Amino acid sequence: MNLLAILSNIGFPDILDILLISIVSYQLFIWFWGTKAFKALIGIVALSGVFVLAKAWGLFLTTWVFQILWQVFVILLIILFQKEIRQMLERFNPLKSIGLKHGKLLNTWIPGFSGWAFDAAKKRIGAVVIFEKTDPVSGLITRGIPMECDPQPEILNSIFYKESPLHDGAILIANNKIIKVSCYLPLSTREDLPQEWGTRHRAALGLAEQCDAWILVISEERGEVSFAFDNQVKKVKDEQELSFLLETQVFAEKEPEKNMRQVVLSWFTRRYKIKAAVFGLVFILWLAFAGQQNFEKRIDLPLGYRNVPEGLVVSSPILADISVTCRGLRKDISLLSKENMISSLDLGSAKRGKSFHTITKTNLTLPNDRIDIVHISPARIEVVIEKAPKPDIREKEPGQDKPAAKG
Template sequence: MLPHFRPQDIADILIMTFLVYQLYSWFKNSKALQVVLGLLFLGVIYFITKNLGLFMTSWILQELGTVLLVLLIVVFQAEIRQALYRLSLLRNFFDREESALRIDLLEFSATVFSLASQRIGALVVFQREELLDDHILHGVPLDSLVSGSLMTSIFIPSSPLHDGAVLIKDNRVSLASCHLPLSVSADVPQHLGTRHRAALGLSERSDAVIVVVSEERGEVSLSLAGELQPMASAAQLHGKLTSLLQPLSPEEQRVGLKSRLFANLWPKVAILCMVVVCWLLITFRQGEILTITAPVTFHNLPDSLTLTRSYPDQVDLQLKSFSNLVSPKQLDIVVDLDLSKVKEGNNNIQISKELIKLPPGVVVVNMDRSLIRVTAERKPLREEKRRR
């Protein structure tokens, strides 16, 4: 197997590992991951039953898989759309440029803990790279600067906008009294209320940063990537928001790249092993040797000669594919010969494997002949002059 291992195979494995890990990190705290794991389990059962010759079970699972794929697209269309947006490498060219205004995060953090000391509930959403239009419902447009006095006036119980979340977008207060999707995770503690479930629900579906203040306990928490982190002081909240919302310097980005490479190492190693196993099943499950008949074509015949006869007109090739994703039967394979050195009379043209254009992963095992006899005659003088 090793002689057929190519540099492209390493790139193939690394690309799939990156994509699978991205999907895992995005949906690890959502229902979508549980559904995907269930489908993978059904796929393993289908693979086993098919190889054991259990035709009825494998047929039912195959038909069921087609129906489930359509249902997944309908049920999880929002998650699929968000995943495609996250994978888009061109979104930075079309997104709006970052506003030159900066939020005073120190004042914001002090205001949040002031609300917590007064047992006033609050829910503030910071939009980052991903758009939140599909997740946030209703809301009153404000388009105002972020200030401590504005936050306090919004969340005091006598304000008509206190019930709901505040959305900070492009460093400005964009909406107030918004409704967020609630988390459906079974791991959320029972003592957490609607605000915390809303903060977790949005962070599970996006890269947003959500600050939540508990009205009952007077505690401040930060929700990110489906996790709730308690904040002990305004200084801790300020440091966390600064690291998440403000752009990093080039030196910090280089350090961050190294740390991100080795962060969550065991999930990455597990996903890499899974991708390698799948790659081995797909790539090194060599198909049987197939014999196909390829027609013989010609090019570069001199203008002074005309081709009168060629034998044979087709060649039988024995092909072998190193991936069951490629079927030589479905390929349009021809043997194309160069006649630029042909002379008048009989010529024997050597057939080499390099003259046969094959897709990657398909090789020629054997040919029924290695020579093609070509007969060429000189064109009549009148016809040659007419062509000139």
Template sequence: MFVLDLIPAPTLRDVADILFLTFVTYQLYVWFRETRALRVLIGLLVLGAIYSLAKMWGFFLTTRVFQILWQVLLILLLILFQSEIRQVLEKVSPLRFLRTRKRSFHGAFVKSLIRTVFELADEKTGALIVLVRNDNPDEFIHSGHTIMALPESSLIKTIFSRHTPAHDGAIILSQDYITQMGCVLPLSEKKGIPEQYGTRHRAAVGISEKTDAVCIVVSEERSEVSTVTAGEIKTWEEPEHLAKQLKDWLGITESPSVKPKEYLKLAFVKNWGAKLGALAMVSVAWLILASQQEVKIDMIAQVKHVNIPAELILGPHSAKSVSLTLSGSRNSIKALKAQGVGVYVDLERLSSGTHQILLSAKNIDLPLGISVNNVRPKSIRINLEPLKKKVR
């Protein structure tokens, strides 16, 4: 029961704090999932747990070494994961949500484009087509040739013909035009991509992780058409289904609205294991850190008079209590409230009469880890009267 008593009871503010940090933790997991950054984040969490335990147990040397290492690790992380950090900052930027969503395509070419990519698949001709939406992919594109042409079927087939020098690269479509061809895209470092997917698919995943582009990939080995959005690969067998989905992605058709009830259900049910794990991890961290959190408390303490001279007694006008402001860890304060606090005043050298005693932390007996922030009043009045002897 004593251990349970030391477990801090969360307030409404604490619950809101835990839920918010759970949301942030889950979002970080989603953004970094299946990348090398996720493994580093897990390693940092383990190191953070070791550091917290070392600090809690008073391991001075270990704590000091970790404090120095954190500074070095921060610089290394900024250098090694600048791309991932930039993506996260872009995703949380309010400008991303405030900007107007333009329609980059008018849809007249969609039917022709879908027919073309399925014909390329039948001819076992590989292709990689990037359809730009809101994010500008120029900084991630290497090499390539700038053009400005309508995406006609004959031109697309010519570009991806084995006899064309630029056939291994990607073409970029924006505002109903082919703007670049023969482009080299960044390859994804995502783990778990099936082995049957080659360089084109990995490049499509890479650019879709860094921008909101829609990629169409034609596999020359398997004669199949795939799309890649937000790092997810999907294979299509029916041109009509792909055309409908592509129009939806490009904002040519309105997406069906999701009812609030269905949205809430999806928010809790989807990836419930990862969400529950994030909640458990944050809750454990809160339990560990909350017990060490420094809190302040105001309390009334009784004045305890000690060493009263034998020939004197305490007068009725002597101070009997004072107000204290104490600070310490949450667990220490909780244990202190149960046992109470006394303010001790030594009267050994006082004579009969009224005295003003200046109070300080020395007058208060407190356990280790609890400190006195304020004493009110700063001084108390003590009245000593002669002991009246009984007349026989």
């Protein structure tokens, strides 16, 4: 396979194809990173590489076995990792942006809540508080007892008091109200989490992996306050920092605006090594499969004449061009050029005068027989044949060859 020939024929659809698959592959990598499904994803990539090599080298039995196993393997993966697949589809759902809009919290509410959080941490009272933002959370949590009240410290103490029947679970705050208590969150399946993290941290991160909610975690064992959001956990140092995060991040009315240049630059510079590796892998796979896909190419060729009867000449058209559209495997089509294609018209039976000739595949000489001719333009050509002119023999003037007279 001539890679240079394939690269020279890359068009806009090919570039778009590579970019789309690269973006999807990168998102899959980020979503599955650190989970049990990530190891399976690496295994799938490795097996795909073996399948590509087997197909490229013509290993018939290996290719046949892989084609049979893929069908069973896909069903098995769906059964084993249905939870991760569901989470991925939920994150990809374009309708999830249609959510609730929150009003601005009063400044008196935030300091009171921040003071309660660190007071509970000092007393080693564990708690999980969900702050719903744009994405609806109700479909991601289980159980939960409906309630509607203000998130005041007295109410929070009564809920998370160790002897309270409601303390074993999280509370959900939306629209400045506690709307559910004793909620159960999905646990994160990531394997790269610190060992000292308990169920609360794993539950908070598990929910943050599926939506844009911010989840406050108060550790009962270590007396720490943390925020889980956007696939990460951030430790909060004091009440002032917690109040600042609540005002500027959790309940911010409007995110800071960025111009297009900043957005594009941020996307390319963030995790650029991973993005470059994913793009390179996708590009290599594209090259491996590109030679096996059907491809069309149009080439303009000069039309020649052969077997012109003796004494006759083609007076019109003396120079003719035809446009030929070819279809075949990209590895074959990419090698086509004017140098290895010949178009000629057989005029062995032609006579003087005007005649019409249909141009077909028989008038073309191709590098191999795997290439199909899709279209030839023009399909017919008018040829005018005349008698060849006689050589121009000029008569010599009288006395031209006589020697000059001597004096």
